[in-house]
Amino acid sequence: MNKLKEPTTTFSLVARFFNTSPTKVVEIFDKYGQMRRQPLPKIICIDEKHWRHKGQNRYMCVILNFKTMEIVDIIDGRTKKAWSSYTQIIDKKELAKVKYISIDMYETYRFVRNQYFPGSVLLCDSFHVIKKYQ
Structure with missing residues (x-):
């Protein structure tokens, strides 16, 4: 998850870094990377x-x-x-x-x-x- 924090990092780049598939990186991101909802503005x-x-x-x-x-x-x-x-x-x-x-x-x-x-x-x-x- 730390590798995905950089704005220019892609799922494919992280997959290559960890020698896995982009699909696996997406699965991990979907499981652990849920962002909190921002409050609604005016x-x-x-x-x-x-x-x-x-x-x-x-x-x-x-x-x-x-x-x-x-x-x-x-x-x-x-x-x-x-x-x-x-x-x-x-x-x-x-x-x-x-x-x-x-x-x-x-x-x-x-x-x-x-x-x-x-x-x-x-x-x-x-x-x-x-x-x-x-």
Whole structure:
């Protein structure tokens, strides 16, 4: 795990160093390398990213801190069920601290705002608005 702390280190490099397979390094990382969830900031951006994943979800949902553009958390999936599971582990007071949510126009994200962040202001990111109406 210490070898994986360097930002330029890859699973393949660590595998070569320890004379093992990249798959084994990934397995060890997945087992022991879980990161703690960052607290939700006042302004979040929600978007999805397609990924090659052996699980059932083809998309991951990425939550960003709008001000820093740093990843706050990643949810395995972008469905209402995935969001329900995710928000169950977060204190309601923390959810209430989110005041603005920037999303694309995906219907589930509007549901997420209404269900879990009802006191927040919903913003549609300009990229998707412009793309839709060009």
